Amino acid sequence: MSDVVIIEYGRHERNYWRDIWRYRELFYVLAWRDVAVRYKQTIIGASWALIRPFLTMVVFTMVFSRIAKLPSDAAIPYPLMVFVGTLAWTFFSTGLTDASNSMIGNSNLISKIYFPRLIVPTAAVVVAFADFLIAFGLLLGMMVWYQFLPSWHVLFLPFFVAAGIAATIGPSLWVTALNVKYRDFRIIVPFIVQLGLYVSPVGFSSSIVPEKWRLLYSLNPVVGVIDGFRWSLLGSEIYLPGMAVSFAVIAFFMWLGVHQFRATEKSFADLI
Amino acid sequence: MTAVITVENLSKRYLLGHRASDNTPAGDVSLRDAISRTARNAIRKTGDLMKGREVVHGDQIEEFWALTDVNFEVKEGEVLGLISRNGAGKSTLLKVLSRITEPTKGRVTLRGRVASLLEVGTGFHPELSGRENIFLNGAILGMSRVDIRKKFDEIVAFSEVEKFLDTPVKRYSSGMYVRLAFAVAAHMEPEILIVDEVLAVGDAAFQAKCMGKMSSVASENRTVLFVSHNMGAIKTLTTRSLLMQSGSITADADSETVIEKYLLTSLDARAKALKAKSLEGFRRGRNYDNPPASIVEINIASANDDSDTLPEVELGSDFTVEICLDVESPILAGDLCVVLMNSQGERVTSLVASDKVVGLSLRPGENVVRLSVKDLHLAPGRYFADVSLDPMIDGKSCDAIFDYPLLTVVNHGQVTHALNRPWGSVYSKNATWSVSEKVEKIAAVGT
Numbered sequence: 001m002s003d004v005v006i007i008e009y010g011r012h013e014r015n016y017w018r019d020i021w022r023y024r025e026l027f028y029v030l031a032w033r034d035v036a037v038r039y040k041q042t043i044i045g046a047s048w049a050l051i052r053p054f055l056t057m058v059v060f061t062m063v064f065s066r067i068a069k070l071p072s073d074a075a076i077p078y079p080l081m082v083f084v085g086t087l088a089w090t091f092f093s094t095g096l097t098d099a100s101n102s103m104i105g106n107s108n109l110i111s112k113i114y115f116p117r118l119i120v121p122t123a124a125v126v127v128a129f130a131d132f133l134i135a136f137g138l139l140l141g142m143m144v145w146y147q148f149l150p151s152w153h154v155l156f157l158p159f160f161v162a163a164g165i166a167a168t169i170g171p172s173l174w175v176t177a178l179n180v181k182y183r184d185f186r187i188i189v190p191f192i193v194q195l196g197l198y199v200s201p202v203g204f205s206s207s208i209v210p211e212k213w214r215l216l217y218s219l220n221p222v223v224g225v226i227d228g229f230r231w232s233l234l235g236s237e238i239y240l241p242g243m244a245v246s247f248a249v250i251a252f253f254m255w256l257g258v259h260q261f262r263a264t265e266k267s268f269a270d271l272i
Numbered sequence: 273m274t275a276v277i278t279v280e281n282l283s284k285r286y287l288l289g290h291r292a293s294d295n296t297p298a299g300d301v302s303l304r305d306a307i308s309r310t311a312r313n314a315i316r317k318t319g320d321l322m323k324g325r326e327v328v329h330g331d332q333i334e335e336f337w338a339l340t341d342v343n344f345e346v347k348e349g350e351v352l353g354l355i356s357r358n359g360a361g362k363s364t365l366l367k368v369l370s371r372i373t374e375p376t377k378g379r380v381t382l383r384g385r386v387a388s389l390l391e392v393g394t395g396f397h398p399e400l401s402g403r404e405n406i407f408l409n410g411a412i413l414g415m416s417r418v419d420i421r422k423k424f425d426e427i428v429a430f431s432e433v434e435k436f437l438d439t440p441v442k443r444y445s446s447g448m449y450v451r452l453a454f455a456v457a458a459h460m461e462p463e464i465l466i467v468d469e470v471l472a473v474g475d476a477a478f479q480a481k482c483m484g485k486m487s488s489v490a491s492e493n494r495t496v497l498f499v500s501h502n503m504g505a506i507k508t509l510t511t512r513s514l515l516m517q518s519g520s521i522t523a524d525a526d527s528e529t530v531i532e533k534y535l536l537t538s539l540d541a542r543a544k545a546l547k548a549k550s551l552e553g554f555r556r557g558r559n560y561d562n563p564p565a566s567i568v569e570i571n572i573a574s575a576n577d578d579s580d581t582l583p584e585v586e587l588g589s590d591f592t593v594e595i596c597l598d599v600e601s602p603i604l605a606g607d608l609c610v611v612l613m614n615s616q617g618e619r620v621t622s623l624v625a626s627d628k629v630v631g632l633s634l635r636p637g638e639n640v641v642r643l644s645v646k647d648l649h650l651a652p653g654r655y656f657a658d659v660s661l662d663p664m665i666d667g668k669s670c671d672a673i674f675d676y677p678l679l680t681v682v683n684h685g686q687v688t689h690a691l692n693r694p695w696g697s698v699y700s701k702n703a704t705w706s707v708s709e710k711v712e713k714i715a716a717v718g719t
Contacts, residue, residue: 003384003385004381004383005371005381005382005383005386006379006381007368007369007371007374007375007380007381008375008378008379009375009377025411025416026411026412026414028411029407029408029412029417030411033397033404036400037397037399037400040399040440108394108395109394109395109412110372111372112372112388112394113370113388113394113412113413114371114372115412181317266373266374269367269372269373270286270373
């Protein structure tokens with residue numbers, strides 16, 4: 001028998017990452033379950049993943065472009081620019097919301113079975129990512145409609161998608177860990193999501209932010225992700241120092257999230 | 273044979289918080305005190321949370337050792353029973369073994385894959401179909417998709433829900449749900465299986481099937497840690513058992529000895545119960561939030577009030593069981609059932625009120641139900657009872673007391689069993705013996 005498990009105080013820290021690899025099957029299954037359940041007993045099913053960002057785009061185009069008369073980047077059709085922003089933002093906000101509630105939603109599993117708890121919130125982020133992919137299909141359709149061909153920048157898209165995933169997982173883990181003990185975060189998270197929609201460059205281009213505020217503005221990690229998406233897909237200009245700041249913040253949140261999550265994880269079963 | 277589970281000096285501490293104001297008169301606490309205390313607590317709790325320590329409510333912290341210095345070993349292929357009263361630390365031990373919580377001290381070594389059945393159907397999702405739930409539950413219990421696919425047909429056959437495989441499980445009856453859940457769990461192939469109380473579910477036929485599955489698991493040289501309140505099941509499935517009392521192991525021997533010891537511990541509980549006039553120390557089964565009636569006392573009529581010894585019944589004589597019920601709301605037709613067990617936990621007989629009367633009519637207040645047992649002569653020894661009260665509304669018992677020490681049958685030399693032949697469970701008082709000469713059948717036909 002090759003599998004020898006030793007249980008001691010503080011032991012589980014040591015085999016943590018190996019354990020996560022061992023439990024990858026459970027990760028797939030939980031993600032699959034959440035995707036399968038997400039649109040059960042709805043009439044239009046997965047179309048919801050299209051309708052929400054689409055309507056957001058319509059409204060934002062009306063408000064920001066027609067009423068507020070904000071400029072678009074270069075020759076990019078405004079709806080296209082808004083939709084790319086919505087796509088990234090919807091992914092971030094859905095991921096954060098679902099992940100923060102995932103521990104409580106799976107409390108029966110957590111109090112009965114051992115597995116690396118990290119699996120639960122990350123599986124929730126995967127569900128948000130599935131929505132993202134569906135909506136991405138709509139973006140391709142829109143690009144055909146506007147006859148917009150992306151440049152070679154598109155080769156960097158996978159990199160920015162990865163950054164988007166990291167930007168979602170980091171804060172999600174942090175909030176999830178805190179939410180297990182302090183249910184205050186159930187109230188805080190929707191609030192962050194609501195405000196964040198206006199603070200992040202979803203309905204407008206971040207180039208309209210005054211130059212001197214640009215660096216500060218980039219402290220919002222979603223700014224870097226949205227700008228990156230727009231640069232690689234639509235060819236809008238890129239502000240490198242801001243990008244660097246955003247990425248540093250993403251990395252910091254990733255570290256904070258994983259660290260905090262692991263520190264509190266072993267008491268989840270007792271707390272939940 | 274190697275030890276598959278080794279537990280050394282295992283201890284687990286929980287911290288319980290109390291509020292200081294619980295000890296001081298309420299008037300002494302000013303708003304300012306309350307605010308400053310809340311702030312102090314919040315700071316401390318946040319600090320603890322950041323450092324990954326346990327977070328405790330309240331401002332006075334008390335330690336509670338749920339496990340103290342537990343040591344045992346389980347060999348490969350052994351089925352070990354674990355017996356204890358509620359609150360003796362059994363659940364904590366299982367949680368540590370299945371890695372749900374960390375121990376505070378000591379160490380556990382597990383050689384092989386562990387699967388725990390702390391509760392069947394963990395992780396079932398009501399919206400998913402039976403088929404999907406088999407895969408989901410399998411993965412949660414640690415099976416790979418390849419394994420599940422290989423076993424799929426077997427699982428379905430075992431669960432008897434073929435027809436409803438594509439129906440969401442939220443539309444299943446509770447019996448189907450439990451059968452499916454157990455079927456998945458029973459088809460895992462871990463080296464170490466931890467089973468807790470799963471045999472309490474389902475109908476009798478299904479329970480028999482589960483018992484069969486359990487013993488076949490054991491015969492495949494896999495190790496099982498079996499936890500149950502069902503002494504009969506412990507006795508049939510295990511050879512060795514552990515007895516846990518207030519966080520430590522007080523007996524580690526062959527199952528018969530341990531069962532007897534466990535049932536004896538209920539003697540103390542009975543003495544306490546009689547003194548306190550409350551049956552809280554016993555394992556109880558309650559299915560209502562506000563039970564219409566509860567069992568408050570069980571005794572033998574005409575027994576002396578000495579709470580330290582069991583009521584004695586002379587071998588071959590009749591006895592009367594008195595059950596005192598506290599009735600909250602009237603019950604038109606209640607049913608009481610007394611199951612008698614010997615000191616090995618084996619069922620001797622079941623005495624059911626509805627066999628004799630249509631139903632017991634119980635009025636609010638204290639009711640005493642008397643059960644006269646005639647023509648049932650128990651062999652000498654101690655007897656225990658499971659008493660359950662069922663209002664006959666929905667088939668759920670509204671109160672049940674398990675393993676209550678009821679009486680001891682004494683033989684003051686009335687009957688001498690020659691050659692120390694074992695008694696068995698019952699004694700036939702009126703059996704007669706006679707001798708006559710054998711008459712040839714043919715001769716009988718001839719006359």
